[in-house]
Amino acid sequence: MDKYKSIDHELRATWQAVAKVYNEQAVKHDSTMATAFVLLNIDKQKGTPSTALGPLMGMEPTSLSRILKTMEDKGAICREKNPEDGRSVIIKLTDYGREMRKVSRGHVIQFNDTVRNNVSEKDLAGFFKVTSTINKLIADKDIYENVNNKAV
Incomplete structure (x- = not known):
């Protein structure tokens, strides 16, 4: 099969191009696309249980743990005990995290608007x-x- 007629090839190549363009924007803010994705998936008011984040984003726990550690070190998130379940943790955005979430959201909106204006x-x-x-x-x-x- 010609790789240029392969559905999986087109999906992969397109996603790699999207990831590249998002990462080019993220690096301007000392961040990554993965970090921005996490920021956008944390409830900005109540926070999100850490155990819910991985499945929500289709991310492996090990990768997510690494990203959360980096985000915590940069002051974008904080961890609080879950008042409903003392065994789990709620990931909450800090003021800096909320600001970075706005930046990330802006880039996603711009990407979507540009595509919608051309398709x-x-x-x-x-x-x-x-x-x-x-x-x-x-x-x-x-x-x-x-x-x-x-x-x-």
């Missing part, structure tokens, strides 16, 4: 339909699970 609503709807279908096929384990039952 038709019909094409965007098709894009979201395709990505939704791919995610459903993966979640339902319909890609490889039943390969023996399907004509190849």
Whole structure:
């Protein structure tokens, strides 16, 4: 199969380009795209339980722990005991973290606005339909699970 007609190649190449452009912006603020992603997924008022962050973002606990440690060292977050469950921790944004969240949000909005201004609503709807279908096929384990039952 020609790699340029491969769905996974296009997804991967596009995501790498998106990650690169986000990281180019993040580095201007002494940050990374991953850090910005975490900032955007923490509830800005109540904070978010640390155990909920990984699944929310599809991130492995080890990677998340490393990012949270760096964010705490930079003063973007603080950890508080969960009043409802003393065994877990709530990750909260500091004033600096809320400011960096605004910056990150601005970059995401600018990216989305630029894409929306250059892609038709019909094409965007098709894009979201395709990505939704791919995610459903993966979640339902319909890609490889039943390969023996399907004509190849």
